[in-house]
Amino acid sequence: MKAVVWHGEGDIRLDTVEDPTITEPTDAVVQITRSAICGTDLHFIRGTMAGMVEGTILGHEAVGVVTEVGSAVRRFGPGDRVLICSTMSCGACRNCRRGLTAQCDVANPNGPLAGTSFFGGPQATGPVNGLQAEYVRVPWAVNTLIPLPENISDDQAILLSDIFPTAWFGAELAGVHRGDTVAVLGAGVVGQFAIASAFRQGAARVIAVDGLQTRLVTALRQNAEIIDFNAEDPVQAILDTTQGIGVDAVIDAVGVEAQRPWAGPAKQAGDEQADQFDAERSQVAPKTNVQDQNWVPGDAPSQALQWAVSAVAKGGRIGIIGVYPPALTSFPIGAAMNKNLIIKMGNCNHHTVTPPLLDVVAAGLFDPTNLITQREPLTSAIEAYESFDRREEGWLKTELTVS
Template identity: 75%
Template sequence: MKALVWHGEGDIRLDNVDDPSIIDPTDAIVRVTRTAICGTDLHFIRGTMAPMKEGTILGHEAVGEITAVGDAVRRFAPGDRVVVSSTMSCGVCWQCRAGHTAQCDNANPNGPQAGTCFFGGPGSTGPVDGLQAEYARIPWASNTLTALPDNISDEQAILLSDIFPTAWFGAQLAGVQRGDTVAVYGAGPVGQFAIVSAFRQGASRVFAVDGIDTRLVLALDQNAEVINFNREDPVQAIMEATLGIGVDAVIDAVGVDAQRPRSGPAAADSEQQADEFGQEVAQVAPKTNIQGENWVPGNAPSQVSQWSIETVRKYGRIGIIGVYSPDLMSYPIGQAMNKNLTIRMGNCDHRSVTPPLLDLVASGVFDPTRFITQHEPITDIVDAYLSFDRREEGWLKTVVAP
């Protein structure tokens, strides 16, 4: 079968690899009908989440049809349409029973203290081959898969594999409630859904901060108040808009590959921190393979962390869903403590978050496909990665058909 394979930093290839097979009785095999490219995938190629194992199939979003199940899989059968959760979970340990499925005690082959196990990630998360392929092996299938009703299309379902649940989880982490003002940092795919989630969880005003105009236009279409950090200082803009108070809650949908402003009033302050940011980049990306404009790590890993703390009110709340490398050692914790902030973070508990969102889409209340901007065949997936990695205008969410 064809699959996108990681061969090293800056080196991904569409290879012919062996079809997956049942290894454990809790496994299922899924014929992938839709997969997608996520910003998290870029971290592995840029070198900001390491170490990866050469030969790992990338990708953690998929919709498909089951072709085989292990003997212990009792809730699914060949022919069932399913959406694959990006994180794996057994469904029986204490963490899973509490709904904390991202921290399943059994899914990660590295042991119960290893943390989240997700598809197509570094060695610390398994590694488990990912979903940008024609077929995929799904460990712990009974809890990692969710059945799809007939009235949900593959295009709608692929956005329920990771980014909509992750964004919803981010709003929950930030404690969004009725009447809140919310700042969403990053207006990429997850950031767009974070805006959706914040409004649906009760926010009265949402500020969207990004540096790419086409993304901010989409945010504006959702009635967010938009701030381009290459033209305005986001801290000054948000504090002025909230009469010096700050927002009630912040959702960080950027993470370790943050870019500092290239121009505008915020650029000077960031330039003064260039050496500090450079040290952070050396921490999180000790090995890179930059090729022209591609596979360039973010040049300001803690930029959004700083802005988040500066723009949230005293006793405010921050939810972090942007991916940060375990190797990043800097965080403005003193400023956070001085403001009595609540900071929550982590990987989405997909198995407990996704089903209610599935109902939301199935009922026709919300159609997530408005955020799909590109449709590509798997044969063009490497070129699609290159365009998405360069943050080209108009590239938001790319769906891939194997």
């Protein structure tokens, strides 16, 4: 079969690899119909998430049809349309039974003290081959797969494999309440869904911060207020529009790949921290393979965290869903403590978060497909990765058609 395979920093290829098979009674094999490219995938290619194993298939978002199941899989059978959760979970351990499926005690092959196990990630997450392929072996299939109703299309479902649930989870982490003013840092596709989620969880105002115009225009279409950090100091702009108080909650949808402002009043502050940011980048990305404009790590790893702490009101709340690798140790802990902030973070508990969102989409209350900006065949995945990595205007979410 064809699959997108990681061979090293800056080196991904569309390879022909062996078809997956059932290796455990809890497995299923799924024929992929839709996959997608996520910003998290770029961390592995840029080098900002170390520990990848050569030969690992990339990707953690997919929809497909079950072709085979192991003897312990009693919920699914061949021919079932399914959504594959990005994170794996057994459904039976202590954490799964309390809804903390991203921290399943048994799904990660590295043992119960290991963190989240997700498809297509580094050694610390498994590794488990990912979903940018024609077929995939799904461990712990009973809990990692979710059945799809007939009235949800593959195009809608692919955005429920990771992006929409993660954004919804981010708004929950930020404790969004009715009437809140919420800042969303980063208006990529996760940020866009965070805007939608914050409004649906009761926010009265949502302020989106980004540096790309097409992303800001998309946020504006969702009735968010927008701040271009290359034209304004985002923290000062947020304070100005909240009478100096700050927002009630912040959702960090940026993570370690933050970029310093290249113009405007915030540029000077970023430049003054250049040495700190450079040291952080060396810390999180000790090995890179920059090729012209591709695979360049972000140049301000802790910037979004600093902006979040500075822009939120005293006693406010921050939800972090942007990816930060274990190697990053910078956080403005003193400023956060002095403001009595509540800070929550983590990987989405997909198995528990996703089903209610499927109901929302199935009922026609929200159509996520408006945020798909590119549809490419799996055979064009490498070129699509390169365009997405360069942050080209208009490249928000790329769906990969597999079969």
